[in-house]
Amino acid sequence: MRNFTRATLAVAVMSVISPAAADQNATAELEAVREEIRALRQAYESRISELEGKLEQLESQPRNAGADAAPAAPARAPAGQHRRVYSNEFNPSIGVILNGRWSGFSESGSEIAGFGVGEEGERGREGLAVDESELNVAANVDDKFYGAMTAAIVREEGEDKVELEEAYVQTLGGAGLPTGLSLKAGRAFWTLGYLNEHHTHEDDFADRPLPSRVFLNNAFNDDGVEFSYVLPTALYSEIGGGVFRGDDLPFGDSTGSGPEAWSLYGRLGGDIGYNQSWRVGAYVLSGEAADRVTNEGDVGFAGDTDLYVADLRYTWAPTGNARQRELTLQGEYFRRSEDGSYRDATAGTGNVAVDDAVNGGYVQAVYKFRPQWRIGARYSLLQAPDVPAGLVGSALDGGGHDPEAYALMLDWTNSEFSRVRLQYNREELSEGLRDDQFIVQYIMSLGAHGAHKY
Structure with missing residues (x-):
């Protein structure tokens, strides 16, 4: 009986203690879960605050591209560019562009009748050749400035030469300027139409159209200072301008220490739905x-030069994904007005007064029909200038012929770092002269390289 009583008491005690212990264990487990949730919430809130700060910093940086531009890489290059530069913070991004080609021409000469052309604007060498290669260095100077330099290695007159194409600094969002305002100083491919801002290896064709070759010697990259201001509007709108030394074509060797040239421009752009975008611009360069x-020193000009440019670019991704298929339409119109005097040393003409304007332009279409393949066509034209009596028979006498050129291209892009292109040109630059050209080109990028503009 005593044993039964003890057993009964033990069972009763256990029935009371077990639920209490279970409750304590459950409470401890619940408290541990709550603590873990609080820790996770705190960690996520900290991470979200950090990302919001970075986003605010990026949004404060200037944007200088069209409406379809992708977000810029953090503080690597000015906003409004597509391709990131992969490098450590504030350490220079160093890249090399390898550019080579084989060219075959049906005519030995390629003079553009009625126009003086600089060396960069000429046709180039026949056969195998290493084309213009580049060494690029770029980095943030600090939280307020970005700097970049491009040196081009070219072969001229049988010798390899190094030319400084770009060396500039540009303000970042933290420089204290009003939102949307950016300043650039040094030597750069300045804002003038569409192609001028781009390096030639970024082009859709192996050579530049006739107006760029004649009016700009391929590109205008004088020493100077330029501002750009992206207006706070729903539609992409940008205005800008600059002052320049006046050493580069379409000018010449400046005579003084002050700026000899200036520019102004305005651009608008936007989206049409989710798969189309457009941009138009108007520009003036005067000096x-x-x-x-x-023409190798034979033709010279002294006087006032005004160059007016208008450009248009339209892109359409038929499938909504530009990486798969994309159609790009592009064109530029040029008008050069000059008041001064010409001379032709070969023809023995003295200084002949001229006050005339000539026009030129090009249109092109490029279609990406597969992710790695594109085809394109381009037509460019120059209006024959009126020749004063004193220049009849000189290199500036085109006989009333309007130079024109046709181009067809097919290229294969294995990645954003490599491209191989096949191109056919037909150039009718002088009366009765038709030059059929075949070009095979490769462009390879080593290391980090700055973003390509819209």
């Missing part, structure tokens, strides 16, 4: 040419 020498 004094003290001694603009072309």
